[in-house]
Amino acid sequence: MISTKNLENLIPDFLMESGFFHVVIVDVEGRVLMHNRDFAKVDGLPGQTQFADILTPNSAAEFNYSLELLLCSPKTKRDLMLEHSVGGGGKASRVWWEFSVITNPEMDLSGILGIGVGMQFLEQEMPWDNLVDVLGFGKIALDKDFRILNWDDRILQWFDADGENWKGNKLMEAPAFKGLAQLNEMLGQVSNEKNPKCLMVESHTSPVPAFAALLTASTEGYHLFLVPKEIQSQKQTEKPAIPTNVLACLPGAVFVLNKAGKLSQINQEGKNLGRIWKGRAYSEGFSLTFPCQPNRFSKLLRAIDSANNGLATDLELKMLMPDQEFQFWDAYVRPIQGGSDSPEGVLIQVFDSSKIKKQIFQVNRENDRLRDLALSPSHILRGPLSSMIGLLELIDSKQLDRENQKLFNYLKPLSKELDQVIRDHAKKMSTFT
Template identity: 60%
Template sequence: MESSHFFLVIADVEGKILKFNRGFENISSTPSELQFSDLLSPNSELEFIYSLELMLGSPKIRRHLMLDHPSLKDEGYSQVWWEFSVVTTPDMDISGIIGIGVGMQFLEQEMPWNNLVDVLGFGEIVLDKQLKIKSWDDKIIQWFEPTEENWQGKYLIDIFSFQDLSQLKEMLPNLSPTDKPKCFLLNKEDPSRPTFAALITVSSQGYHLFLMPKAASLSQKQEKPLIPPQMFSLFSGAVFVLNSFGKIIQQNEAAKNVGRIWKGRAYSEGFNLSFPTQANRFTKLQKAIDDAKNGQSTQLELKFLINNHDFGFWNASIKPVLGEYDKPIGVLIHLIDISSIKSQIVQLDRENGRLREMALSPSHVLRGPLSSMMGILELMDTKQLDKENLKLFNYLKPLTKELDQVIRQHSKKMSTFS
């Protein structure tokens, strides 16, 4: 927390900054309540939002990102290398993300580039002075097939995966051991292969090539709609359509509003339908989605705390989307917001409760004085009454008993009132 070299930030699932260390104040002196994306350049903002979606959909993954913070340019640099991870509660609900970053200026000045593989998460390929491949690490094996392609001793440009090296060829003649590492993109012209961010640095034995796969393009081609658009537009309420992997293929505007209630912002098409907060409340929905993938339909009611006092309610219909030979190819989730109806029912229950109290109240109020009157009548000595008063007294006593019986019957009826 006291480090002046590393940046630490903790944000909620919407990307709002909750906590930060002293070093982070170099990026923003008052970051509280800001969105982390507000501190980024436009391109870095898109890359961060994309990675946030990925992490919330797959909480176990970590993301390594080179992000640009324009506010740091006065410090002589703007790029920060970040590692982001998901933070969960003991109940495994996602509560936010934590990011640890280090400025590129510090890395270049304080640490040799050939020792940065573990720090930054790069994969490394060691080359000789003729650009022949000498060795590679385990991360390179995850991304390529060096053994099958027989990389050992081959020229880098002879490897199929590295044919797009035009930028590197321009850099090499002017690259010396005293220069800072040169950055370029690999495979940026070939959409069929992943794009890599690359760094090349000179050593006494040759070169070190550091690679890191970049996030997939945000404008990636969307899957074909599973439900025809004309039919999809006829649905009332919120509608999500998922493919067989659980990714959102279609959603209407009402569904986007539901996303804003459930997770703070609308869900993005092409990403999983995830429940980062209060995930335990959506266990039944998740099971219904899994059942729909196997061809089973489910009807259920969802209840979600939308603020500290109020709940939202939805009637949910989860059905399989059937393809050829009636085989499930996706999932239809149809949500009808019944929060207002539920609110009216709660209000009616409260009003009925007040009516019940009002109905029962006269019985309690009247029976007390009436019991006192009946007790007094029992104590009176009729021998001391003259003939006329005795006659009135004999009328009064039966009337009090009759009134007592009426109140008792009324109280009995009210006790069954609901």
């Protein structure tokens, strides 16, 4: 993941003028925003174009799938071998690409940066170790008899090389590669005079299901370069966690996560909500991510973790919108219990409560105004009344004639009675605060 304030300053001048590397920046929809001279020379872009439009159909599908994965998990990188259409006649140019997500300092997605190397360049003599650093390969060094000499730290992340006793053994004898017919066939074809070979490797022992592999000659013998390649899982055929007819009846935006934390079911309201939370609709088979304002949704992520442990949670979410107004949602996160002790998945229902919140806010504001109006008479009247009572205390009734003394004796209790009435009224109004 790359953070920058200005896309124009992201690509160094030497890459913009490079005749060896293709450089391109696409937006979150896959449209080409910027590219360097070498990329334009190969693909002949007529202006703003969808990146997938200049690929063969299979490569276009693979790129679109990888784009979705990158947006769901911005911190990851994707390495792809893509075929670019070249003119007519079905010809294609193969380019090895590495794609990374670009964000601004506020962590909003700005686009995707791609750096590619054409296969015609890879087939020439070049510093392969530098290419490993650029494109994120792991490297296994082999002697001329394909015995394993050493490996780098990336390989150790993906394989148990020490535990499987790779050192000194032939590549095809290592448990991770034993019995891989395509790899064995490629080893039989490669030589110092021949071009590098590319293939897919599905290891037996690595937690990573598949790798893109590149085998090339070196001074010691050969180098086998590997990079993980996620393969889109087959469409699930198991019974859905929530029956389709039940899902259609559930109110609000509904998301159903499977045990792996991926979206297995989603209704139309959920897809619409995705455009607010993510900037585009959520899709089944991908993660429930919040790239726009991830910190706002930390409570929801914690609630999902709790649901995986069998606990239900009700919570409120809010998000600052472009018009500087907050939007509110009530979310209900529930574990989906199955036959086993652990939940089979997580059900999330989300209701837009912005309208109700605004109405409540308006009612509270009106109540505050009414409360002020109700309390105002107490403050307004008690000041002058207290002054009157003080003056009455200062008057000497003995200096009044009999008739005025009689009236004065009525006035003093009445003033105190009025003071008590105002005090009682103030106490009653204070119960509304």
